[in-house]
Amino acid sequence: MSTPAAQHASGRMPDGGIAARARGLTKAYGSGEAAVLALDSVDVDIARGRFTAVMGPSGSGKSTLMHCLAGLDTVSAGRVWLGDTEITGLKERELTRLRRDRIGFMFQSFNLIPTLTAAENITLPMAIAGRGPDKEWLDQVIDTLGLRDRLKHRPAQLSGGQQQRVACARALVSRPELIFADEPTGNLDSRAGLEVLGFLRGAVDELGQSVVMVTHDPGAAAHSDLVLFLADGRIVDEMAEPTAEAVLDRMRVFPEGNPQTPGFDVARDRLDDDSAAAQED
Numbered sequence: 718m719s720t721p722a723a724q725h726a727s728g729r730m731p732d733g734g735i736a737a738r739a740r741g742l743t744k745a746y747g748s749g750e751a752a753v754l755a756l757d758s759v760d761v762d763i764a765r766g767r768f769t770a771v772m773g774p775s776g777s778g779k780s781t782l783m784h785c786l787a788g789l790d791t792v793s794a795g796r797v798w799l800g801d802t803e804i805t806g807l808k809e810r811e812l813t814r815l816r817r818d819r820i821g822f823m824f825q826s827f828n829l830i831p832t833l834t835a836a837e838n839i840t841l842p843m844a845i846a847g848r849g850p851d852k853e854w855l856d857q858v859i860d861t862l863g864l865r866d867r868l869k870h871r872p873a874q875l876s877g878g879q880q881q882r883v884a885c886a887r888a889l890v891s892r893p894e895l896i897f898a899d900e901p902t903g904n905l906d907s908r909a910g911l912e913v914l915g916f917l918r919g920a921v922d923e924l925g926q927s928v929v930m931v932t933h934d935p936g937a938a939a940h941s942d943l944v945l946f947l948a949d950g951r952i953v954d955e956m957a958e959p960t961a962e963a964v965l966d967r968m969r970v971f972p973e974g975n976p977q978t979p980g981f982d983v984a985r986d987r988l989d990d991d992s993a994a995a996q997e998d
């Protein structure tokens with residue numbers, strides 16, 4: 718399938734180029750009658766230096782797409798590139814190195830090490846890679862994320878929003894080519910969620926970072942430059958310069974029958990909360 722996303726994204730990258738792309742990306746789980754086609758020949762270009770959101774009903778293939786683009790999962794057919802490097806066909810060891818050196822990850826559950834301080838958590842991936850962080854860049858990331866006075870705290874001494882900011886700093890500090898964020902605001906209240914989205918937005922605008930974020934939340938997607946909509950393992954639509962209202966309207970017409978989709982009600986409530994929080998500010 719040639720998706721409009723591929724055409725659209727290509728046309729929107731006059732300077733930045735492509736951070737990741739897939740052609741004919743197909744992923745099937747199981748076999749025989751139990752087989753599930755999680756991704757159905759997806760073509761997509763992820764623009765460099767931009768913030769891309771991936772939305773769609775539960776089970777539409779969002780996480781699978783992210784995992785295949787990030788080399789966390791093998792593909793059944795098709796090809797995937799990170800920058801100019803084709804990752805399909807790489808051996809597990811090469812993939813591990815590529816993920817470590819070139820990709821940043823943020824998860825809903827933060828994934829911080831409880832016994833390490835914020836500062837140690839931020840630099841851990843680089844320490845594992847045997848590289849020292851670029852001090853100037855580290856300082857810039859810490860200040861951009863407002864973590865300067867929290868560096869000696871352990872995760873349990875930080876709020877959820879602060880923990881996610883540490884996770885954000887950890888993802889940014891090695892200057893990865895691409896950050897994948899899977900529901901990064903899923904465990905946060907709306908105010909802390911807005912804060913983290915603001916930082917991701919700032920990472921793109923001020924630090925030139927490329928970000929792909931999977932989310933159920935139209936309010937979160939509204940912080941992106943481009944929303945890709947998945948349904949049944951295909952990219953069925955996209956929206957540039959999204960607003961929460963426009964994304965919510967688009968989600969309503971999915972054939973899968975939103976609002977039965979898990980996350981839809983949560984998304985609508987979050988949208989209301991976000992509006993309330995914004996009005997309080």
Ligand SMILES: Nc1ncnc2c1ncn2[C@@H]1O[C@H](COP(=O)(O)OP(=O)(O)OP(=O)(O)O)[C@@H](O)[C@H]1O
Binds near residue numbers: 775777780781
């Ligand atoms: N390890 C697996 N084994 C079998 N089927 C799987 C596996 N992982 C995902 N699937 C199936 O693949 C399809 C896509 O799943 P995926 O997790 O990518 O969807 P999603 O859009 O991220 O869903 P959600 O919004 O609920 O997280 C679903 O039908 C799911 O049941």
